[in-house]
Amino acid sequence: MNQSRKLCQLCGLPLTEDQSFLSLLGIMSTDSNNLCEDCCNQLVLINDIFCPNCGRLQATPEMCFDCIRWQNKGYPLLEHRAIYQYNDVMKTYMQQYKFNGDFLLKDLFNHDLIRLIDSIDKDIVVPIPVSHYTMQTRGFNQVSGMLNGQTLSDILSVTASKKDHQSQFGRRERMNRQQPFALSVSSQLVVGQRILLVDDVYTTGNTMYHAANLLYQAGAKTVKSISLAR
Amino acid sequence: MEIENLYGRQLVCPKIDNSLGNTRTAFQGGVCQRCNQKLVSPLPNDAFYCRACLTLGRVSSLDNLISLPEPNQFNGKVVLSWTGTLTSQQQKVSEDLLTTLALQREHLVWAVTGAGKTEMLFPLIYRALQQKLRIGIVAPRVDVIVELSPRLRAAFAQTDMVTLYGEQTDCYRYTQLVLATTHQLLRFRQAFDVLIIDEVDSFPFAGNEMLTHAVKNAVKVRHTMIYLTATPTRELKKRIKKGLPVSYLPLRFHQHLLPEIQLARLSNWRKKLPRKFRKQLSYLVETNKRFLVFVPKVSDLKPVQETIRRWFPRMHGDFVHANDKHRQEKVQSMRNENLQYLVTTTILERGVTFPGIDVIILGADDEMFTENALVQIAGRVGRKSDCPTGLVLAYVEHVTLKVKAAQRQIIQLNHLGEKLRESI
Numbered sequence: 001m002n003q004s005r006k007l008c009q010l011c012g013l014p015l016t017e018d019q020s021f022l023s024l025l026g027i028m029s030t031d032s033n034n035l036c037e038d039c040c041n042q043l044v045l046i047n048d049i050f051c052p053n054c055g056r057l058q059a060t061p062e063m064c065f066d067c068i069r070w071q072n073k074g075y076p077l078l079e080h081r082a083i084y085q086y087n088d089v090m091k092t093y094m095q096q097y098k099f100n101g102d103f104l105l106k107d108l109f110n111h112d113l114i115r116l117i118d119s120i121d122k123d124i125v126v127p128i129p130v131s132h133y134t135m136q137t138r139g140f141n142q143v144s145g146m147l148n149g150q151t152l153s154d155i156l157s158v159t160a161s162k163k164d165h166q167s168q169f170g171r172r173e174r175m176n177r178q179q180p181f182a183l184s185v186s187s188q189l190v191v192g193q194r195i196l197l198v199d200d201v202y203t204t205g206n207t208m209y210h211a212a213n214l215l216y217q218a219g220a221k222t223v224k225s226i227s228l229a230r
Numbered sequence: 231m232e233i234e235n236l237y238g239r240q241l242v243c244p245k246i247d248n249s250l251g252n253t254r255t256a257f258q259g260g261v262c263q264r265c266n267q268k269l270v271s272p273l274p275n276d277a278f279y280c281r282a283c284l285t286l287g288r289v290s291s292l293d294n295l296i297s298l299p300e301p302n303q304f305n306g307k308v309v310l311s312w313t314g315t316l317t318s319q320q321q322k323v324s325e326d327l328l329t330t331l332a333l334q335r336e337h338l339v340w341a342v343t344g345a346g347k348t349e350m351l352f353p354l355i356y357r358a359l360q361q362k363l364r365i366g367i368v369a370p371r372v373d374v375i376v377e378l379s380p381r382l383r384a385a386f387a388q389t390d391m392v393t394l395y396g397e398q399t400d401c402y403r404y405t406q407l408v409l410a411t412t413h414q415l416l417r418f419r420q421a422f423d424v425l426i427i428d429e430v431d432s433f434p435f436a437g438n439e440m441l442t443h444a445v446k447n448a449v450k451v452r453h454t455m456i457y458l459t460a461t462p463t464r465e466l467k468k469r470i471k472k473g474l475p476v477s478y479l480p481l482r483f484h485q486h487l488l489p490e491i492q493l494a495r496l497s498n499w500r501k502k503l504p505r506k507f508r509k510q511l512s513y514l515v516e517t518n519k520r521f522l523v524f525v526p527k528v529s530d531l532k533p534v535q536e537t538i539r540r541w542f543p544r545m546h547g548d549f550v551h552a553n554d555k556h557r558q559e560k561v562q563s564m565r566n567e568n569l570q571y572l573v574t575t576t577i578l579e580r581g582v583t584f585p586g587i588d589v590i591i592l593g594a595d596d597e598m599f600t601e602n603a604l605v606q607i608a609g610r611v612g613r614k615s616d617c618p619t620g621l622v623l624a625y626v627e628h629v630t631l632k633v634k635a636a637q638r639q640i641i642q643l644n645h646l647g648e649k650l651r652e653s654i
Binding site (some may be wrong): 013101103104136137139145170 | 240244245246247271272273274275277279281284288290292428526
């Protein structure tokens with residue numbers, strides 16, 4: 001078998017070689033040439049009807065129940081946007097990139113994320129941090145990894161050194177967790193800033209609202225957020 | 231972690247965690263100490279990780295490898311609950327294997343498809359269990375391991391064993407008998423006194439440096455190694471010439487000869503499956519025969535199966551490939567006779583038994599089907615003594631030397647089998 005053949009970075013199947021004439025000449029390179037057609041087709045873009053505040057794909061354009069709950073709790077809303085629905089193929093990606101630590105997969109959605117970031121008004125872009133323990137075991141922050149080429153302000157840190165990951169918790173446990181973040185710089189750098197938070201996956205919103213809360217307390221002007229998946 | 235779960239294992243442990251067991255550094259000169267490959271990819275802060283064995287969980291420069299020596303903590307109590315009998319030819323091979331065990335050597339069993347290789351192993355396994363030896367039975371293909379597992383559980387009903395493969399449910403426990411894919415051996419270190427490698431000539435094991443290292447690393451310094459195959463590679467045949475001890479068995483356990491490969495021409499089948507093929511299938515449908523259709527490529531599976539379904543809408547069938555999420559279930563329902571047919575790639579060429587099936591190969595002249603693959607595919611037919619024959623039909627666009635060689639190989643084996651049968 002031909003060993004040099006390119007494989008799909010997600011499912012490992014060989015990519016079909018219907019290269020276009022232009023890509024053959026090196027004039028045009030396709031963005032998605034690391035994913036096979038099957039995996040690409042399984043990706044669901046959130047671009048039609050979604051909750052205006054958390055970016056969840058849904059049948060109506062009204063604010064979803066979860067967001068109303070955040071509003072009722074008194075949190076300033078985030079206008080969160082996500083690019084893809086968190087479905088099986090996204091789970092596979094997160095499994096391989098984040099949990100199995102295949103750092104090479106960091107660039108798979110880089111263009112998508114940079115494009116979204118560019119379309120939003122902000123002063124600084126802040127990645128959700130990982131704990132010291134995760135840095136010592138995984139070896140990278142999965143959010144910063146995906147944002148290669150974007151200037152980032154690492155102004156948040158994780159206070160708990162515990163090795164718990166959000167994904168190990170059920171919904172209730174997640175909602176009841178205490179503020180997991182602290183400001184790692186002087187709050188003067190935050191005052192009056194329009195901040196864009198970036199995470200890999202938005203599930204309950206808990207992570208984002210905790211981070212936003214901290215930044216507002218430090219004097220941020222606005223805090224918005226995005227994620228790769230929702 | 232239970233300390234015994236480290237016996238004979240090599241597991242990945244972050245440097246930051248306290249660990250039981252003996253610790254080794256995970257990389258030396260950029261070479262991964264688990265898989266012995268030099269294929270690292272960078273992480274931030276000058277760290278790096280190995281991409282060669284990534285599927286078994288990442289090894290990075292932030293990790294250590296931990297292990298404990300294998301102490302053979304077994305009681306030697308064993309019951310052979312298998313009640314069958316070996317044919318005299320099988321008996322002979324199984325005696326060769328007992329000699330091999332006594333001498334702690336390497337040995338190759340070259341036995342045709344359906345010779346009953348697994349049963350011939352039982353006396354060897356029984357004795358090794360009695361001697362408190364730790365035994366690994368591995369194969370490159372997960373389907374082979376999945377099919378072996380219940381047969382061994384039945385034969386050694388009181389012996390605890392684990393079955394290890396990629397998407398498994400069975401969690402690791404310290405057991406005397408271990409069934410696993412060859413990849414899983416990367417998680418063992420000097421564990422096995424006896425290692426049996428089934429289908430040793432098959433992908434991805436044959437010629438794979440990483441898996442060859444895994445095997446060497448997983449056995450103890452003094453060990454017995456048994457290779458099983460129906461279709462040895464050229465390299466294995468060379469090793470036989472250089473003195474690798476070998477037992478031959480050219481006759482199936484039910485004493486019938488191998489089904490020969492029939493050839494038929496079929497052009498342009500990818501464009502449109504010809505009437506000739508439909509006619510052949512309707513013959514199988516009328517006689518209520520279950521069958522496998524082998525195709526060269528994953529991309530052929532769907533169109534072929536869809537056409538068959540359109541032609542015979544009431545017949546239950548499916549298609550399966552290596553990365554199929556429901557691979558095990560589909561193979562199982564074919565085994566349970568819930569499916570009438572499966573369209574498959576070469577993944578089902580070996581190690582699987584579906585009683586009473588016929589086999590059709592589409593595009594048998596395609597490069598994906600090697601000579602040995604064709605012989606193995608033909609070997610799926612007539613494996614049970616109550617149904618010892620069947621159809622093996624290879625459709626080709628052009629008759630190639632390779633297809634002819636496969637036909638000839640079976641004829642030659644049958645020639646030897648006939649001689650053996652007459653000599654009894």
